[in-house]
Ligand SMILES: Nc1ncnc2c1ncn2[C@@H]1O[C@H](COP(=O)(O)OP(=O)(O)OP(=O)(O)O)[C@@H](O)[C@H]1O
């Protein structure tokens with residue numbers, strides 16, 4: 169069964185800052201392990217190290233099982249890549265190489281009558297088949313039907329950026345859970361998914377017997393799918409990991425207890441520090457007029473030095489406490505008026521009034537046109553006021 173051992177990973181950024189300061193944890197076989205932590209702690213960087221894209225400065229990664237990866241960029245594809253490219257990004261390197269060769273000679277065949285090119289193309293097709301490409305296309309067909317409602321033959325050449333963020337995520341997730349890889353690394357799989365999509369992910373992950381390490385900021389997903397939680401905690405010498413062997417339900421309590429323990433240890437350290445300083449001061453005063461006290465003064469000083477050298481216990485990890493302070497603007501004024509507004513093929517005509525100070529949530533399934541609607545508002549709407557005119 170697939171597993172990962174992360175042992176004492178240290179990683180320095182190019183400016184010399186230590187990002188990871190000895191990260192150690194296990195992803196046990198079949199577990200659904202969540203990696204959580206504040207923005208910028210190094211979660212994605214750690215994923216890249218596990219995937220072999222980046223080299224750690226110290227430490228080791230040991231893993232068994234074939235690896236399937238969903239990277240954090242999925243959901244924000246803006247380049248020229250197609251649905252097929254997105255699906256290929258989840259495939260084993262051998263298959264991705266075989267596909268690239270087929271595409272290369274397919275393009276060459278369009279402009280060349282050369283027999284050699286035709287031969288190479290035939291070879292590339294055989295290699296694609298030998299590598300398991302046809303089985304993969306059957307899987308992709310299922311995946312496209314499930315995520316986009318059409319088969320791979322119709323969806324394969326579509327530009328990925330024409331899919332909504334949620335559709336891109338769903339496509340890649342369907343491919344990974346449907347595919348053969350035993351070990352999945354998922355970087356924020358829930359981002360962009362609508363509510364039914366999130367439910368699907370929770371169910372699929374829970375039912376899957378694959379070993380999964382996933383990064384998430386979503387409490388619902390953590391609650392419903394994680395069996396172990398690894399917290400990456402920032403510190404002066406880089407982030408370290410704290411492992412909670414249970415689900416998220418017992419996490420908050422366990423973390424509180426742990427932080428209280430740190431508080432207690434710190435309190436004792438401070439008391440000991442004060443005592444040692446007092447001792448040094450006392451012997452210093454005595455040694456000033458009694459020469460036989462010089463040794464004691466020296467011993468106390470050394471003790472204090474050693475104590476300070478060992479340093480205080482681990483600091484209590486920072487709690488994130490996010491509060492939103494929204495202030496209303498001019499009241500009793502309509503900010504947005506929509507009359508029979510319809511986004512072609514996306515939504516039926518609707519009327520709405522939004523007033524200054526309103527807080528409006530725009531909800532809807534993936535691909536229903538929420539971002540289109542907001543972009544329309546950002547550009548001043550269909551009937552922009554003068555200050556919004558281009
Ligand atoms: N190539 C790089 N050069 C300089 N800094 C980098 C580089 N890659 C990452 N960093 C920095 O390292 C830190 C960790 O980045 P990382 O993407 O691993 O964070 P993360 O924990 O995944 O955050 P998030 O929750 O926002 O996705 C950030 O401060 C980032 O700016």
Ligand SMILES: [Mg+2]
Nearest residue numbers: 211212213240
């Ligand atoms: Mg990240």
